[in-house]
Amino acid sequence: MxxxxxxxxxxxxxxxxxxxxxxxxxxxxxxxxxxxxxxxxxxxxxxxxxxxxQDKYDLVEQIFEEAMGALFGEISALGREHPADVWVTFFEHIAQYDRLYRALLGSKGSPWFVRKMRADLVHLIKERGHHPHGPHESAHPIPPFADEFVPDIVSTMFVEAITWWLEQGQPSTPKEMATRTALLASAVFREASTWVSPRPPDQSA
Missing domain, CATH: 1.10.10.60 (Homeodomain-like)
Structure with a gap:
C-alpha cells in the first residue's frame, strides 16, 4: 500500500x-x-x-484542535489593525462547523468540551488585545486582580451566546452576532476598568 x-x-x-x-x-x-x-x-x-x-475524548479533542487551528490561522492572517474582524471570523467559523458545535455545546454534549472551549476563548481574548472591544472603542485596562476573572467571565458569555445562536437556528448573521457579543463583552471590561485594586493586608498589625 x-x-x-x-x-x-x-x-x-x-x-x-x-x-x-x-x-x-x-x-x-x-x-x-x-x-x-x-x-x-x-x-x-x-x-x-x-x-x-485513544478514546472518545481524544477524538473530540483532535477534531476541536483541527477546527481551532484553522480558525487561529485565519485570525492570524487578519493582523491587529481591525480587531472587530476577529470576532466576525470567529462566528463565521462557528457557522461553518455549526452541527459539530451544536452537538458538543448543547444539552447532549459534554461539560468537558464546554470547559475546553472556554479555556481556548480565554487565550484568544488575552492574545487579541486583552478584550474584544466593539467598533470605535479602545481597550480599557483592568486591575491586575481581575486579569483572570474577567476574561473567564467573558469567555463563558461567548460560549453561551454561541450555544443560543446555534440552537435558535442562527437567527442573525455571524457579523451581527460578533458585533453584539463584542459590545456586551466590552461593557464588562469597561466596568472592570473602574474597579479599584484591593489594598494589601496591613502587615503592621
Missing part, C-alpha cells in the same frame, strides 16, 4: 468517525456513547479507531 493510499484511508476513517460522533451525540448524548457505538455507526473497525485515537 502506498503512502498516499494510506493517508487517504486515514483521512476517510477520521471523517467517518467525526460524522458518527455528531450523529450519536444528537441521538443519545456524549456521555452515553461508547467507542463501540462510534465504530459501528462509522462502519470502521476498533483497530482503525485505536490507530488514530
Amino acid at each position: 502506498t503512502q498516499k493510499t494510506e493517508n487517504l484511508r486515514v483521512r476517510r476513517t477520521k471523517i467517518l468517525l467525526r460524522e458518527a460522533l455528531i450523529a450519536l451525540i444528537e441521538k443519545k448524548g456524549f456521555d452515553a456513547l461508547t467507542v463501540g457505538d462510534l465504530t459501528e455507526q462509522a462502519m470502521v473497525s476498533r483497530a482503525a479507531f485505536y490507530r488514530n485515537y
Whole structure:
C-alpha cells in the first residue's frame, strides 16, 4: 500500500468517525456513547479507531484542535489593525462547523468540551488585545486582580451566546452576532476598568 493510499484511508476513517460522533451525540448524548457505538455507526473497525485515537475524548479533542487551528490561522492572517474582524471570523467559523458545535455545546454534549472551549476563548481574548472591544472603542485596562476573572467571565458569555445562536437556528448573521457579543463583552471590561485594586493586608498589625 502506498503512502498516499494510506493517508487517504486515514483521512476517510477520521471523517467517518467525526460524522458518527455528531450523529450519536444528537441521538443519545456524549456521555452515553461508547467507542463501540462510534465504530459501528462509522462502519470502521476498533483497530482503525485505536490507530488514530485513544478514546472518545481524544477524538473530540483532535477534531476541536483541527477546527481551532484553522480558525487561529485565519485570525492570524487578519493582523491587529481591525480587531472587530476577529470576532466576525470567529462566528463565521462557528457557522461553518455549526452541527459539530451544536452537538458538543448543547444539552447532549459534554461539560468537558464546554470547559475546553472556554479555556481556548480565554487565550484568544488575552492574545487579541486583552478584550474584544466593539467598533470605535479602545481597550480599557483592568486591575491586575481581575486579569483572570474577567476574561473567564467573558469567555463563558461567548460560549453561551454561541450555544443560543446555534440552537435558535442562527437567527442573525455571524457579523451581527460578533458585533453584539463584542459590545456586551466590552461593557464588562469597561466596568472592570473602574474597579479599584484591593489594598494589601496591613502587615503592621
